[in-house]
Amino acid sequence: GENVEQHPSTLSVQEGDSAVIKCTYSDSASNYFPWYKQELGKGPQLIIDIRSNVGEKKDQRIAVTLNKTAKHFSLHITETQPEDSAVYFCAATFNNAGNMLTFGGGTRLMVKP
Amino acid sequence: GAVVSQHPSWVICKSGTSVKIECRSLDFQATTMFWYRQFPKQSLMLMATSNEGSKATYEQGVEKDKFLINHASLTLSTLTVTSAHPEDSSFYICSVGGGGWGRPDEQFFGPGTRLTVL
Numbered sequence: 484g485e486n487v488e489q490h491p492s493t494l495s496v497q498e499g500d501s502a503v504i505k506c507t508y509s510d511s512a513s514n515y516f517p518w519y520k521q522e523l524g525k526g527p528q529l530i531i532d533i534r535s536n537v538g539e540k541k542d543q544r545i546a547v548t549l550n551k552t553a554k555h556f557s558l559h560i561t562e563t564q565p566e567d568s569a570v571y572f573c574a575a576t577f578n579n580a581g582n583m584l585t586f587g588g589g590t591r592l593m594v595k596p
Numbered sequence: 597g598a599v600v601s602q603h604p605s606w607v608i609c610k611s612g613t614s615v616k617i618e619c620r621s622l623d624f625q626a627t628t629m630f631w632y633r634q635f636p637k638q639s640l641m642l643m644a645t646s647n648e649g650s651k652a653t654y655e656q657g658v659e660k661d662k663f664l665i666n667h668a669s670l671t672l673s674t675l676t677v678t679s680a681h682p683e684d685s686s687f688y689i690c691s692v693g694g695g696g697w698g699r700p701d702e703q704f705f706g707p708g709t710r711l712t713v714l
Contacts (some may be wrong), residue, residue, distance in 0.1 A: 515701040526689050526705035527640070529597060572639060582693055582701045583630070586639045 485510045487575050489587025497595050502563050504590045506573035507555040513575040516556045517584070518547060521570045530571075531558070563594045598692045599623045600706035608712045609680055617675045617709045619690030625670035626692040630703060631663075634687040646673045680713045687711075 486509040496502050508516075514535040519527035533540045533547045533556065540547050546559040560567055573587040599622040609615050619629055627648050632640040644654045644665050652665035664676040677684055687710055691703040 517702070519705070524708070524710070526600075526602075526691075526708045529702070529704060532702070576701050582628070582703075583642060583645065584703055586641075588639050 485513060485575055485585040487573060487585050487587040489573050489590055491590060492588060493591045493593070495593045495595065496563055498563060498565060500563055502560045502567070502592055504558045504571055504573070504592070505555060506557070506587045508575040509554070510575070511554065515576045516547070516549060517574050518558050519572045519574065521572060527572060565594050565596050568592055568594045597702070598626070598704040600690065600692050600704055602690060602706040602709050604709060605707060606710040608714065610714055611681055612679055614676055614678045615680055615711060617688055619673045619675070619706055621671045621692045627670065628693045629667060629673040630691045630693060631665060631675050632689045632691065634689060640689065677711065680711070682713045685711055685713045
């Protein structure tokens with residue numbers, strides 16, 4: 484089955500700095516890679532996703548890059564703000580698995596004002 | 597994306613009792629719903645896939661007789677934790693998928709239900 488590893492587990496940055504979270508996946512057939520933000524006591528919220536036919540996608544301060552050859556993808560947050568503090572999860576899925584998501588272990592991002 | 601609700605948002609019960617958690621898709625008909633469990637400071641672990649009108653598919657290690665799933669309509673799936681024990685205390689989260697909006701691999705999550713078993 485699919486295995487997704489996420490690093491770092493915790494990340495502390497100063498407000499205004501950039502934050503980068505990296506994930507690797509094991510199944511080369513994976514073709515959909517979403518990122519979720521989870522605030523304390525809440526469900527995960529989809530913030531950005533990328534598909535295997537695209538190398539990079541950007542939405543305002545958030546961007547995701549995908550390297551299919553190396554089987555890794557990264558989340559980039561620029562100009563971080565205190566409200567970006569949360570736990571971020573990457574995930575991967577492939578159609579043959581019934582569209583099931585396999586999640587990374589999560590990254591606790593702390594943005595210090 | 598889809599709007600998903602869960603009820604209750606939190607529940608405390610005594611050991612040995614059963615608890616039902618509801619997951620509703622509010623703005624579209626969900627053929628597929630997923631149930632996850634999340635322990636403190638851990639990632640989400642898929643428990644089962646729930647398909648409307650058919651039996652749920654459980655992940656390895658998840659007891660189907662303990663975690664009963666019913667997906668009787670396109671907007672409602674329920675998870676019943678039977679004979680709950682303290683080790684069942686966790687955050688239970690559902691999601692909807694199936695691509696009613698044309699993207700079958702996307703999932704949108706509910707707000708979660710915090711279960712505490714005393």
